[in-house]
Amino acid sequence: MPLSLAVLVSGGGSNLQALIDRIEQGVLDAEIKLVVANKPDAYGLIRARKNGIPTKVVVHSDFPSRGDFDREVLRAIEAHQAEAVILAGFMRILSPGFVQAFHRRMLNIHPALLPSFPGAHGQRDAADYGVRISGCTVHFVDEIMDHGPVVIQAAVPAEPGEGGDALAARILKLEHRIFPQAVQWLAEGRLITEDRHVRLTPAKRPPADLSDLGVCLVNPPLEQGF
Missing domain, CATH: 3.40.50.170 (Formyl transferase, N-terminal domain)
Known part of the structure; x- marks a missing residue:
């Protein structure tokens, strides 16, 4: 079975597009179940919708705390039954509780x-x-920004x-x-x-x-x- 993904974006989403392209080419054994953006004008949302991928906008400034924001994002991910989380230009630091929910199942790309x-x-x-x-660098996400174990x-x-x-x-x-x-x-x-x-x-x-x-x-x- 393909690995089910939730992809989090804040901007253009070119790395999201790279994932979509490899899935369509049949070389990436995954399915993107949901794209979440913390900015309603993130172009990554348009990329997702063009490819029929469900989207969710969760604006961080609408929540009183980082934990409240993270819990709303987590609820959306769980509702779409994603097994792993991919941070593709997501410009928010996630709370320890969120990170632990996807321990060694969350990847980030850093330039x-x-x-x-x-x-x-x-x-x-x-x-x-x-x-x-x-x-x-692609690395696993831990509780410290740009710190988790390096994959490639x-x-x-x-x-x-x-x-x-x-x-x-x-x-x-x-x-x-x-x-x-x-x-x-x-x-x-x-x-x-x-x-x-x-x-x-x-x-x-x-x-x-x-x-x-x-x-x-x-x-x-x-x-x-x-």
């Missing part, structure tokens, strides 16, 4: 090589710092003075590849967590073609279809 440059502006912060290598990372060269927007555009291409792959590994039950270390159990699959991405490093390696 920097964690633990460096956590927070909302990872690409800009990396560019401003003058790093020579940057990238993105991808790295690209960072050019002096190119600025956060240019670096972000190159990183985004990698996000769209590694995030669906990580969700597929989760769906297959191949992610084994030991303390902070995530081990990927082996599968006999050929590697993905990364020639369209230019110079990059991805670990663990992407598999065919991703």
Whole structure:
């Protein structure tokens, strides 16, 4: 059976679209049961509706506390019987109770090589710092922002003075590849967590073609279809 997902978004939802595309291509063994946004104008909602995916808007400012907001989101997810939660550009910190409800069943994508440059502006912060290598990280979500065990990372060269927007555009291409792959590994039950270390159990699959991405490093390696 496909892994049933709830995807949380705050903005454009390009990583949501990457998941939708891989599902439609038949390489991601998942079904998106619900897309939740904390902003009514999030373009991710339009992407979901175009693909016939149920949506729910839960505006965080309508609730007196973070816990109340999280409980409303959790009720919506449970009503749609989602087994895992995917944070695709969701710009809210979730409460410990919410995190524990989906322990090791919630993934986030961050546009920097964690633990460096956590927070909302990872690409800009990396560019401003003058790093020579940057990238993105998919990790399990825990109670601390951008902190949970790392599932997969991808790295690209960072050019002096190119600025956060240019670096972000190159990183985004990698996000769209590694995030669906990580969700597929989760769906297959191949992610084994030991303390902070995530081990990927082996599968006999050929590697993905990364020639369209230019110079990059991805670990663990992407598999065919991703």
